[in-house]
Amino acid sequence: MPRITYIEHGGQSRVIDVPVGHTVMEGGRDAGIEGIVAECGGACACSTCHVYVDPDWFDRLPPRESMEEDMLDFAPGMDPDRSRLGCQLRVTPDFDGLVVTVPEEQA
Numbered sequence: 001m002p003r004i005t006y007i008e009h010g011g012q013s014r015v016i017d018v019p020v021g022h023t024v025m026e027g028g029r030d031a032g033i034e035g036i037v038a039e040c041g042g043a044c045a046c047s048t049c050h051v052y053v054d055p056d057w058f059d060r061l062p063p064r065e066s067m068e069e070d071m072l073d074f075a076p077g078m079d080p081d082r083s084r085l086g087c088q089l090r091v092t093p094d095f096d097g098l099v100v101t102v103p104e105e106q107a
Ligand code: FES
Pocket: 025, 037, 038, 039, 040, 041, 042, 043, 044, 045, 046, 047, 048, 049, 050, 071, 085, 086, 087, 088
């Protein structure tokens, strides 16, 4: 099972086994990672699953689609070089070793 490292805003990091087919948001939310709010439940309609992807990983992930781009505009601290919505990142075996950081605040 892919192992993803989630770094909470306070600096605490946890490595979570996230099943293939789940999303990065679901993996963090279900493990109780602080700051992954996911108000809309993964419908790409809230931006409260915003995470920063480790720079080494950004180009290895599927690109953002336009809906994700639009919602990220509402995310506080959005960084075009590393921001993603966790609910739009569906985990495959290739995600093993991914590192994401939760921002200071969600919308
Ligand atoms: Fe709402 Fe991701 S959970 S946009």
